[in-house]
Amino acid sequence: MGRINLKDLETLLPGVEVRPAGPDLAVDGRPPAAVAFPRNREEVAALLRLAWGRELGVSPRGGGVYTHLGNPPRRLDLVVVTTGLDRVVEYEPADLTAVLEAGLTLARVQEILGRNNQFLPLDPPCPERATLGGILAAHQSGPLRLGYGTARDIVIGIKAVLADGTLIKSGGKVVKNVAGYDLNKLFIGSLGTVGVIVEAAFKVYPRPQAWGTAVGRFKASEAAWDAVWRLRRSVFEPVALELLGGSLGPGLSAGGWRLYARYAGYGPAVARQVRETCAIFGAAGGEAESLPDAEEAFWPALRDLPVTWGPAWGVGAVIKAGMLPTRVPQFIPAAEAAFGGRGLAWGWVVRAGVGLAYGYLEAPDRPTLAAAVEAARAAARELGGYLVVERADPDLKAALDVWGPIGPELELMRRIKAEFDPKGILNPGRFVGGI
């Protein structure tokens, strides 16, 4: 810290808006010295060249929706806010592709594509604020990933500014392209540690004609999982399949387990799938019904929960455990044993067809919560999975390992970081293994 001087920045980068940063831009309680608002990729490049020369710790930021992810930064001098990069570079509806600047919010993009009855099939939390760049860097997704995949499946090109200020691109704007290494995959999910994404090209999709949701209420988790597997072996293809249980806050909490299957596509096909899904849920022992108003209320609330949720008492954390879908029914009771014995309250949102379990935890104090998380992590690892902490306050982060242990592949990841950002200026320390 202390390497940054606002006057210098203003002199060296005339025209780029740079300000002292307020506490609202702190990352895990660590405030940066300055914040810059570039309006185009050249300004991003100029900022990074300067930061590179002076070895400033830089944190790229879009809407600031996912800044709770990762370890606290080792160093933070400059936050680069990309929301000024908000142009639609190219959008040809008949090609089903769009080239978009990284600072556009997802909601804005959906509005633009919606005029041609198209959309991006991504539903990460808080699309009104979340930018494309943030969604890609944090690899955020939502319930729809069961049907449509994640950003890695629909991004066909990326432009990024590397740590030293070099502008590079990967891929292109056509839907099939194997020219060169697929660096798109490197940037997606890298949490801003290898470059700042300034533009991305996407496959876009025709908007489904109809949506429908079936819900089943189950007293026992065994019956709910039986319903999951019956549905997965059928020819029906829900675009989302979410199993909810426990305490999730107002509007989403209820007794027992609730299984939501969401369908999209041709109206009559959606209607039959909702009907038949209710029958499948019933056969598995649930009380099932169609939820015609789920699009307006339930799905947006569930989508946003990882960001909007807060503990009603004590200290809170949001955890994400990943494993093969059939292992989740073993993981949940093991984790609950670790939670119950320590006086925690908890709720689950399980992406049942995908193999992700999001846990919303409340605990009397931080050491108890940290111990419970570690015990749940051990259960996940035992089942061939992992557990990361998505949200925790800075004091809790100090008491636990956000990412958990990474295998021997960490060595490859360190080499990547060393090649792309040898001075370690981009989000230093926040990623796996302290990268």
Added chain:
Amino acid sequence: MAAAGNGSLLSALQAVVGREAVLYDVDELTVYEYDGALDKARPDFVVFPRTAEEVAEVVRVCNRYGVPFVARGAGTGLSGGAIPVKGGVLIVLTRMDRIQQVNYLDRVAVVEPGVINLAVTEEVAPEGYYYAPDPSSQKACTIGGNVAENSGGPHCLAYGVTTNHVLALDIVLPDGTPVHVGGPAPDWPGYDLTGVLTGSEGTLAVFTRAWLRLMRQPEAVRTFLAIFDRLDDASETVSDIIGHGIVPAALEMMDRLTIQAVEPAVRAGYPPEAEAVLLIEVEGLREAVDAQSDLIRQVCQAHRAREIREADNPEARERLWAGRKGALGALGRLAPNYCLQDGVVPRTKLPWILRRVAEHGERYGFKIANVFHAGDGNLHPCILFDERAPGAKERVLECAAAILRDCVDVGGSITGEHGVGLEKQNWMPWLFTEADLEAMARLKRCFNPKDLLNPGKVFPTTKSCVELSGDVLEKAEKLGIPLV
């Protein structure tokens, strides 16, 4: 490679995989000097490991002797990815051909790299599942090669290419270290190594195991053959189907020359006098499939389709597809050689690029057959020629370059699914700046810093394009690289 020291390299390789699993006789090596592309180069040794441990040990031996090595599956690649341009050891993975595990509820298959693509679908079909990426060579090509090249296929229009279906990999790094990358659990923490390895054309690591995503067979499938008297009508039909918000499972096109080659060979029932046919497949829930089928018929008719046939049983469907999948083999009947290209354009540029392909064919004096994944904008112009004619090969590559240059000029790519390999490496600067290529080189250094694994691929050489069109052996001699 210097002859001295080979004796001990041979015995070191034999010690790892056994005497019967190493080839070094020149006659036997000749079989392994080419793949599905034009270039050739002979390896010094071919080894057939049976386990990941043997692969790792072979790689360590190569490191010890400082010899280059290249991994190879069935050798059906179309960009020279498995050609050992600098000689050395060719690691052929076809004996690692076990499907190790299939898990239907999780929709995952765990396979060795030598498993044949179609074998995965055949294994899981009785339970109602399939593996989506289906390259035309799927009866022969291996999963390891598919992952290396990020292979596509007709059904990738709706379901994505190989990279969308690989969940995790076991790899052997070029220094001989075995590593597991990815899940198969989703969103495995850290950089997406599985993602960057897929499509790395065998230049970053040797794959020894892959976790593949399986898909549920759809309830209903309908396959149509739409017959056109004008090529433009067919390509505009493609744009219009997509424009109507329909993404069929497959949307393939073949032109007159292709049809004329295919019919006598495969007897798929394509009318030989048609200018173009579209093979259109829709699948999913039966209500949706019926509705899409009606719309597709209307669009085809609006673009003056002469006839629309529907395959109404599995055998008829199989026969329509046999024509498409057998097209390349059949084209071999029309000329002694062909050069198959793999350009991509934005879908709306299809009618334009097809006219340009015809113009280039006329200008260079070649017949060009077109068979391609129209729905993706991925064209496969197939330039027919006779390599015995003086200068033919050079002119063919110039013609191919002209076509691909057009693709790039309208925002497309020089390769949609075949890879850059040897053939297109010097065209990479059309797409990428030096900074872009340097970023890729950084990634390569992370995995393959000594460049012993599959050297001489993907990145541009210092040679010009025209020189590239020469024979690899001649090139190698000029460069002072001993191949034999």
